[in-house]
Amino acid sequence: MNRLHHILLPVNPLFIALSLVVAFVLNLLPWGRLIGMPDFVALVVLFWNIHQPRKVGMGISFALGLLMDVHDASLFGEHALAYTLLSYGAIMIHRRVLWFSLLGQALHVLPLLLLAQIVPFTIRLMTGAAFPGWGYLIDGLVEAALWPVASLLLLAPQKRSAHNDDTRPI
Template structure:
């Protein structure tokens, strides 16, 4: 038996494009929930974008990331392009490393995407400060740590519909 680059011996079904759209829209709606600025909340939209950029780089790309970033910019009334630039760069670098990341376990994958999430968040903070905002403090970067820590759970949830059924059918070749 050969080495499986995806870290397990399961064969996944093709992903349903409607499920990709649903997961991205659910993450966007979660991003729209108003929270107190003193709370650290994970950026689920960035996490789901990175997941689909790694798993399906030909379906979810930089243009999709820019559109979702622009929607977040409009909703949050921040500098237009702040999140769009961050999500675009996040998607670009996720697509760049997607083949390498797939070789590792979910915890090591989280370690690989953490710098991407941190850089994307740093971009939004830098743009906000450049346009007259105040630096919120270093605690704001705990969001990237929390978001990366949710990677194994996100991977489990978003891959669940693609898993093949446990009961094998003798008439099916796979």
């Protein structure tokens, strides 16, 4: 494996917060419940749990899940449980995932993203909601397909310049 590995700059905590807020706002947009619409909060939380598990943990995931529950007017805690399980799974595999290419990473995070879709799906069915159809679970596949794009966008501010300069120490 002779891939190019970049030395990344330390991540700015404000950038992490901004990316989480942008993901939350994207989830708030009135697109309705379209089939294949990704859960941007789940994707961004998963990304930061894999790349910065000490800065974004299960507490932030739980809090964002509660905010999503309030927004969706769903059973209080279903997104919180899903995001917390997603966060736990991401923290468990974060060292292994980073060794793979973006496609390999997408395949590794696919079960976690599907789990994050199955948990609210199951809770809604257990509480007597109508069956939404199996198309509801396609969202996890779309999120896994967006993983390379999210990785490139969220890692871009941390990458060092490719041009060497005498004024930079490294």
